Amino acid sequence: MARSEGIASWSRFPLHRPELFADLHRGEAALTKAMSANAKTFRPGDTIIFEAEPHSYVYWLRTGWVARARRMPDQRSQIIAVFLPGDFFGVKTVFLARQPDAMEALSAVTVEFLHHRQVLQLTRENPDVGVRLWWQVCEDQRRLHSWVAGLGRGNAEERIGAMLLDFRLRLHRAGLKTESFRLPMTQQQIADYLGLTVVHVNRVLRRLREAEMISLTRGRMVITDMRAVEQLARPIQDVFDRSAGLFDGESPNAEQQ
Amino acid sequence: MARSEGIASWSRFPLHRPELFADLHRGEAALTKAMSANAKTFRPGDTIIFEAEPHSYVYWLRTGWVARARRMPDQRSQIIAVFLPGDFFGVKTVFLARQPDAMEALSAVTVEFLHHRQVLQLTRENPDVGVRLWWQVCEDQRRLHSWVAGLGRGNAEERIGAMLLDFRLRLHRAGLKTESFRLPMTQQQIADYLGLTVVHVNRVLRRLREAEMISLTRGRMVITDMRAVEQLARPIQDVFDRSAGLFDGESPNAEQQ
DNA sequence: CGATATGTTGAGACCCGTCAATTAGGGTGG
DNA sequence: CCACCCTAATTGACGGGTCTCAACATATCG
Numbered sequence: 111m112a113r114s115e116g117i118a119s120w121s122r123f124p125l126h127r128p129e130l131f132a133d134l135h136r137g138e139a140a141l142t143k144a145m146s147a148n149a150k151t152f153r154p155g156d157t158i159i160f161e162a163e164p165h166s167y168v169y170w171l172r173t174g175w176v177a178r179a180r181r182m183p184d185q186r187s188q189i190i191a192v193f194l195p196g197d198f199f200g201v202k203t204v205f206l207a208r209q210p211d212a213m214e215a216l217s218a219v220t221v222e223f224l225h226h227r228q229v230l231q232l233t234r235e236n237p238d239v240g241v242r243l244w245w246q247v248c249e250d251q252r253r254l255h256s257w258v259a260g261l262g263r264g265n266a267e268e269r270i271g272a273m274l275l276d277f278r279l280r281l282h283r284a285g286l287k288t289e290s291f292r293l294p295m296t297q298q299q300i301a302d303y304l305g306l307t308v309v310h311v312n313r314v315l316r317r318l319r320e321a322e323m324i325s326l327t328r329g330r331m332v333i334t335d336m337r338a339v340e341q342l343a344r345p346i347q348d349v350f351d352r353s354a355g356l357f358d359g360e361s362p363n364a365e366q367q
Numbered sequence: 368m369a370r371s372e373g374i375a376s377w378s379r380f381p382l383h384r385p386e387l388f389a390d391l392h393r394g395e396a397a398l399t400k401a402m403s404a405n406a407k408t409f410r411p412g413d414t415i416i417f418e419a420e421p422h423s424y425v426y427w428l429r430t431g432w433v434a435r436a437r438r439m440p441d442q443r444s445q446i447i448a449v450f451l452p453g454d455f456f457g458v459k460t461v462f463l464a465r466q467p468d469a470m471e472a473l474s475a476v477t478v479e480f481l482h483h484r485q486v487l488q489l490t491r492e493n494p495d496v497g498v499r500l501w502w503q504v505c506e507d508q509r510r511l512h513s514w515v516a517g518l519g520r521g522n523a524e525e526r527i528g529a530m531l532l533d534f535r536l537r538l539h540r541a542g543l544k545t546e547s548f549r550l551p552m553t554q555q556q557i558a559d560y561l562g563l564t565v566v567h568v569n570r571v572l573r574r575l576r577e578a579e580m581i582s583l584t585r586g587r588m589v590i591t592d593m594r595a596v597e598q599l600a601r602p603i604q605d606v607f608d609r610s611a612g613l614f615d616g617e618s619p620n621a622e623q624q
Numbered sequence: 625c626g627a628t629a630t631g632t633t634g635a636g637a638c639c640c641g642t643c644a645a646t647t648a649g650g651g652t653g654g
Numbered sequence: 655c656c657a658c659c660c661t662a663a664t665t666g667a668c669g670g671g672t673c674t675c676a677a678c679a680t681a682t683c684g
Binding site: 126127130161162178180182183184186187188190191201202204205206207208209210211226230233234237240241243244245247248249250251252254255256257258259261262263302304305344345346348349350 | 382383384387418419435437439440441443444445447448458459461462463464465466467468483487490491494497498500501502504505506507508509511512513514515516518519520559561562601602603605606607
Binding site: 625626627628629630631632633634635636637638639640641642643644645646647648649650651652653654 | 655656657658659660661662663664665666667668669670671672673674675676677678679680681682683684
């Protein structure tokens with residue numbers, strides 16, 4: 111499964127302070143132990159956490175994709191973040207009794223979970239646990255920062271490119287195969303994530319397909335011209351992701367799902 | 368100064384778990400003690416942290432405004448977040464040696480700071496410190512989530528409205544006056560924050576001024592028709608902020624700067 | 625095998641961007 | 655106190671990327 115190689119796998123995060131890898135690993139080990147008793151599955155479309163309702167659990171996503179979705183009083187909706195296998199989500203539950211967004215399963219999903227009080231309890235016993243979760247929040251925030259830049263300044267093509275490279279890189283870091291990968295989102299969901307309309311997303315995807323940069327059939331994404339997609343996304347990628355492209359066949363050690 | 372009233376002031380954050388207020392307060396007290404030795408000032412336009420360069424300090428903003436700004440390889444730039452008095456910033460320095468954004472002073476600024484290793488050391492001695500900083504990251508992220516929704520789905524008027532209400536609410540929570548407040552950003556900076564052009568920001572501001580909803584002269588912002596601005600921003604505000612409007616004269620206990 | 629969700633395509637409208645010119649404001653030196 | 659400068663703010667004309675509305679095609683599933 112993802113991150114099965116121990117401390118070494120943390121080195122996939124090249125920006126981070128290496129002296130913390132051991133702490134992060136210990137924190138993760140403690141969480142693994144504490145959470146493994148509580149597993150749960152969801153089907154595509156299921157709501158894991160409901161908007162604005164009190165909720166008490168922190169989750170660890172083991173398989174499948176999850177979206178943080180916000181619905182506005184009118185019909186608009188925005189997918190604020192997408193979680194991939196290996197991510198923790200709902201960590202803010204430790205501080206917030208309720209949140210304004212719903213967490214929804216984009217695919218079949220397996221999670222482990224832990225009550226927020228136990229999380230805090232664990233953290234007090236073992237600061238590494240806090241460090242690991244705090245780190246997750248920081249990592250999420252880092253992506254969010256890039257995404258704000260993309261939404262604020264990027265056009266449709268740049269946003270699609272950035273989205274694809276982000277998913278690809280993260281799946282790779284989670285130890286999953288990335289030559290091609292399942293993208294379990296409808297074009298409507300992609301549009302909600304990119305801040306565009308389905309119609310426009312469809313047009314741009316067609317354009318990229320015609321330019322033979324990508325191929326998306328039945329939810330399976332193949333980036334056929336990596337170089338081109340990287341060039342597309344470059345303007346709205348952060349300085350570090352810009353040079354984080356993967357080479358083909360780089361240590362994928364598990365098939366997705 | 369901001370948050371001088373002790374634990375009670377945490378109740379300004381109505382979503383948060385009250386049982387943590389004491390922990391947060393203790394964490395903040397420990398940080399106050401540790402950081403007060405290190406103060407520094409910056410002038411408007413100064414860069415506090417440079418993009419992509421190694422950096423070792425976590426900051427506590429005491430007075431003034433700070434922007435997290437990202438510049439793209441072409442001319443575009445985006446202000447990803449704005450920090451107000453009382454906020455910690457650069458907390459991710461604990462985990463990341465470098466970051467893709469610059470932190471820039473929007474106004475005259477005073478900060479206190481602490482080396483990231485000392486922060487981690489403090490956290491190990493006193494978990495409340497970690498909780499307090501972790502909390503800050505979560506709070507930042509919460510705002511960021513709303514902002515992603517605004518950038519993705521909101522039009523220019525909605526974004527401006529949401530920005531003004533956000534600043535107003537946060538200044539209030541920091542114990543500052545909000546009937547009118549100094550908005551130390553040029554229209555270009557506002558545009559970079561809203562993901563728009565200066566030209567368009569100017570036009571929309573004029574429209575709001577002509578509708579007598581706001582008045583912005585020499586960097587001083589007065590929301591003359593609170594009701595109208597709230598209605599403007601409502602669609603892109605989160606469920607909780609939507610009902611967090613302030614009444615005039617509600618316990619402002621300090622003049623800004 | 626029909627029902628329903630999802631994907632695809634076209635025509636026209638609109639919000640916002642681009643380019644360019646002008647005005648106002650805030651500081652400096654004479 | 656005025657001449658000057660430079661930045662910021664303002665306004666107009668025009669173009670383009672994205673949205674809206676609408677129709678149709680295709681896939682998926684019980």
